[in-house]
Amino acid sequence: MHDIPGLLVPTLFHAVQRDGFSFVTADTMRPLLQSVGELSDWDAFADSWNRLGPDPYLAAKGRFRRRCHATFTATAHGAVEPAPHQPHYQALQYNALQGDIQRWFEPVDSSVAKGASLRTILTFCNDFFGSLSPSVPHWHVEVHQFRIEASIDVAGEPTPEGSHRDGVDFVLVLLIDRHNIASGTTTIHSPDGQLLGDFTLAHPLDAALIHDPRVFHGVTPVMPLDATEPAHRDVLVVTFRAKS
Incomplete structure (x- = not known):
């Protein structure tokens, strides 16, 4: 593993191993990321959320969000490499709203995919998640850029499928920006529905680390604080699934 700040990692490891999640x-989070790489293009990285295309699959269900997607492969504590653009797929048991279909989204812009910030985030995830599952030699990695927009008439739904699992091994949810919104509280539940924790990603680089097989997660709808101003919640979601 890279030299991630020594006192921080054992605490996060323990939290994820014990509880199935950790709010960071x-x-x-910033020093953890900067210990494995640079965030030198962060402003351009965050600005790319302003150019996300709409999610056509969700629009067909009468809901709206913006989204881009990319796929990578990773080796244990090694390189994270881009993979050919491909559909995102979740079984119906994990996504009752849009499961059992191959969903093609606009690809993450190449400048973002190759940029310092995303490469640093992926390196951190590979180190951290790989250390939690050291027997896994290869990972299937997916990256999702999400913008949830809200208006006075329509609440934004970060997780329209409700409290759910993603059908992977590990999940990072990283806040990029939130503007003029109220709520957006992340909730963590046990499989039997018991609330295990709740927190709000309020500042850029606030994050949730989730061991997906153990817990369910969701986010409460968001509403604008000022009805006359644009309102949005931008997050990066990274998932790691062991390759068979």
Whole structure:
């Protein structure tokens, strides 16, 4: 593993191993990321959320969000490499709203995919998740850029499928930006529905680390604070699934 700040990692490891999740504030997440790479293009990286295309599959269900998607492969504590553009697929048991279909989304812009910030985030995930599952030699990695927009008439739904699992091994949810919104509280539940924790990603680089097989997660709808201003919640979601 890279030299991630020594006192931080055991605490996060313990939390994820014990509880199945950990909420990580930006003042902790930033040094963790910067210990394995650079965030030198962060402003351009965050700005790319302004150019996401609409999610056509969700629009067909009468809901709206913006989304781009990319796929990578990773080796244990090694390189994370881009994979050919491909559909995103979840079984119906994990996504009752849009399961059992291959969904093609606009690809993450190549400048974002190759940029310092995303490469650093992926390196951190490969190190951290790989250390939690050291027997896994190869990972299937997916990256999702999400923008949830809200208006006074229509609440934004970060997780329209409700509390759910993603059908992977590990999930990183990283806040990029939130503007003029209220709520958006992340909730973590046990499989029997018991609330295990809740927190709000409020500042850029606030994050949730989730062991997906153990817990369900969801996010409450968001509403604008000022009805006359645009309102959005931007997140990056990275998933790691062991390749068979």
